[in-house]
Amino acid sequence: MTIFSAILDGKIPCHRVYEDDHVLAFLDVSPLSRGHTLVIPKERVATMGELSDDAAAAIGRVLPRLCRALVRATGCTDYNLLQNNGEAAHQAVMHVHIHIIPKYLDADGLGLQWNVGTLDEPEALAGTIAKAIE
Numbered sequence: 061m062t063i064f065s066a067i068l069d070g071k072i073p074c075h076r077v078y079e080d081d082h083v084l085a086f087l088d089v090s091p092l093s094r095g096h097t098l099v100i101p102k103e104r105v106a107t108m109g110e111l112s113d114d115a116a117a118a119i120g121r122v123l124p125r126l127c128r129a130l131v132r133a134t135g136c137t138d139y140n141l142l143q144n145n146g147e148a149a150h151q152a153v154m155h156v157h158i159h160i161i162p163k164y165l166d167a168d169g170l171g172l173q174w175n176v177g178t179l180d181e182p183e184a185l186a187g188t189i190a191k192a193i194e
């Protein structure tokens with residue numbers, strides 16, 4: 061049971077911006093910037109890898125529309141999509157969710173530290189990942 065399940069069950073309120081049979085989107089209660097929105101599937105799984113194809117398709121279908129609406133409604137031109145999976149990856153709520161975070165020119169929004177490395181044996185790695193796809 062997560063706080064997002066409680067929202068889906070109507071036990072706690074949210075500031076809803078979109079809902080259909082498979083997806084709910086609402087404002088993040090601690091926004092990184094104005095308009096920071098969370099998009100969740102109604103399917104109750106913790107991480108992206110656990111999501112069914114149907115639930116993933118429902119999210120994918122609506123995401124671009126939600127992004128366009130946020131741009132229109134907030135006046136931001138840029139935005140980040142963030143999706144954390146697992147505690148080490150900064151996931152706090154164990155119900156899969158996608159953050160849409162407007163980025164304003166005054167720098168409100170997601171801050172990133174991007175520590176780049178070098179590709180090590182990329183052909184072998186790409187091949188191993190490709191074989192692991194179900």
Ligand code: AMP
Nearest residue numbers: 063074087088089090144150151152153
């Ligand atoms: P994450 O670290 O990716 O798991 O992010 C969880 C997000 O959920 C955080 O940005 C929180 O501010 C947000 N959050 C937690 N509880 C609520 C709530 N009741 N309503 C809206 N957003 C919430």
